[in-house]
Amino acid sequence: MVDGSFAERIEHALREHAARGRTALVGEFGRVSYRDLADRAASAAATIHGWRLPPGSTLGIAAAKNPDAVAAFLGALRAGVCACFLEPRLSLDATTARIEEFGIARVVTGGGDFHVPQHTTQPIASLFPSTPSPHSEPLRWPGDDDHAVMLFTSGSTGRPKAIKLTHANLRCNAEGVLERTGITPDDVLLHIMPVHHTNGVNNQLIAPLLAGATVALVERFDASALESQLARYEPTIVTGVPTMYLRALDHLGPGYRRRRLRFLRCGSAPITPVQQQRIESAFGVPLVLSYGLSEATCTSTMNPPGARRVGSVGTVLNGQSVGIFAPGGAERVGAGEEGEVRIAGPALMEGYVGGEDSPIEDGWLRTGDLGRLDADGYLTITGRIKDVIIRGGENIAPGAIESVLARHSGVAQCAVVGVEHPDLGQVPRAYVVPASASSPPDEAEIRDYLRAELSRPYVPDRVHYLEDLPVNRVGKIDRNVLRELGRNGGGRA
Incomplete structure (x- = not known):
């Protein structure tokens, strides 16, 4: 493990996997080696640094889910600016409002279904000049408290809230996920979720790239195409939400076989035990449920892949704490009793951008979810307080x-x-x-x-x-x- 900043650890990992000749990304674009990805990320970092954006600036990425977008993201982390994958298919007014309200200084664009005001944009190809310009001032390593990623917590309905996560937040989440899932360079992760979602960036880009795994990028989820993608890329891990798997069931042919698949991961939304068992039966592998919020970076609990419990979202990841409290109160309830799920630890955000009321009180994030912890520490989500x-x-x-x-x-x-x-x-x-x-x-x-x-x-x-x-x-x-x-x-x- 590399001492120093999290950005330094990421760069070291990319170079280490490059030296071993590993493949970082695959997709319709072909194959991209770790060496190529590391070089593209370094080029992007140098270019962004040369723009001399004010400290703490946010760089928007409005581009198709491809190697350029991944390299732009990694380059932004290295350059010490806050990266934000923008959401596709929003109206020009909605995207403009997010850029202005949450202080996105510049946006790089390249493909995909985005509507972005032209005066803020720069072609993503400009991050990778054929002849990089030298800069006299070297890049500094971002610190743990520097902002790394900005995420939005709601979609196109309702007023979105923005969260800025620090390098320390990303480190805590990545280390917990890597320890729990045991991802290795032999793994292939099929990336079917959007990159503007916290799971799509934290658990499906950062974690596998640190581990030296291969990420198969799919631009948009298509239930009818999933079986052919499983055959083409032979992933060992797929992460999705319940609706994705349930809609794919109707498209799995009678001759489907699991190939190299080790397990499916599932989070972000409730799923019933019956649905879980249907999915496991169809795919022939365990469905590993997890739980977390963007306000706590991404994942706070996950079932151990070899000891998953149907209906539970698993046990707490290393570095974090989960408690069950009486709704609206400060008292913790006993094992097996229902209450509000609250999260603590270094994965918690500082607060919302723009001064929105924070749900963090006395070091605990009030999730608004109801649940119970059993005697073995397995968490079961039972509903939403507001629902x-x-x-x-x-x-x-x-x-x-x-x-x-x-x-x-x-x-x-x-x-x-x-x-x-x-x-x-x-x-x-x-x-x-x-x-x-x-x-x-x-x-x-x-x-x-x-x-x-x-x-x-x-x-x-x-x-x-x-x-x-x-x-x-x-x-x-x-x-x-x-x-x-x-x-x-x-x-x-």
């Missing part, structure tokens, strides 16, 4: 209904939200993607099925059928859309 349905004064967790509903043979996917009721305040309402679109289960049958296992307040007032559950830009179920459907009384997305 709790208060029916006639009784608190109902949607996850408790979803976990039963998902076991019905006629249900492929499901989600439950609270809708307004004139007498009870709120009642649960279920949205179901049927296993067979031509013969969905009868609504009365679904309600009877739930009534056999749950008490009456937990039985939804209605069951609506959808072709697909609505999702946001990173594949999470968009419960706000379902609540809006509930307010409108309809069952169509």
Whole structure:
């Protein structure tokens, strides 16, 4: 392990893997060696340094998911500026608002579906001149407290919040993930998530490149193409969100075989035990659930790949702490008791950019998630505090209904939200993607099925059928859309 800054450790790792002749990136563009990636990153760092941006500046990256974008990101880390992968397919007004509000000094562009104001942009190719210009002032190594990455915590709906993570934050997350997953130079990671998402950059670029693994870059997730990508790149690890895997199930052929796949990783959104078992059965490998927030860099708990527990998001990663507290209080609850999940340790952000109220109190990040820790330290997420349905004064967790509903043979996917009721305040309402679109289960049958296992307040007032559950830009179920459907009384997305 290299002493010094985290940026120095990354550069040393790139050069070490280059010396061993390893492949860093593969994709439609071909193969890129660690030597080539290291050289491109060094060129980008020198060019960015030559721009003499003010200290603490943020560089936006609005480019296709390819080697140039990865090298630009690594170059920004080395040059000591804060890198920010911008979100594709946003309107020009939305992107401009983010650039102005959160102080993005310059944007490099190259391919992809981006709408960026021209006066802020620089072609990404300019980071890699054929004849680099010498600079008399050498690059300094960024310190642990220097900002490294800026992330946005919400998509195109609602007002986004921005987080700046330090080099120390990235170090804590990467070391915990590497220790838990055991990634080696023999691994190939299939990168199907967006790079503007914290998992896409922290766990699927930084961690595997430190380890010397190969990253197979896929521009956008396509459920129908996943099987062919598994065959082409023969990954050992795939990381995604539940919706990605569930949508891929219909496209896995009867002759699918696992090849080199060791395990699938899954995070960022809830998944029921039934869904987990369906995915594991189809792919033939364990589905390793993890949990974390952008405000804590990325991942705080993860199942050990060789000792995963169905339904749990695993145990705490090295360097971090997770506690269960009475909601709204300062007291920790006992093992097996439900409460608010809170996170502490060096992975925590300092706060939101622009002075938004911070959810960190007394060194603990209040996640807003409900969960419980068992006696062995395995965490289970049971719901969101804000998603709790208060029916006639009784608190109902949607996850408790979803976990039963998902076991019905006629249900492929499901989600439950609270809708307004004139007498009870709120009642649960279920949205179901049927296993067979031509013969969905009868609504009365679904309600009877739930009534056999749950008490009456937990039985939804209605069951609506959808072709697909609505999702946001990173594949999470968009419960706000379902609540809006509930307010409108309809069952169509």
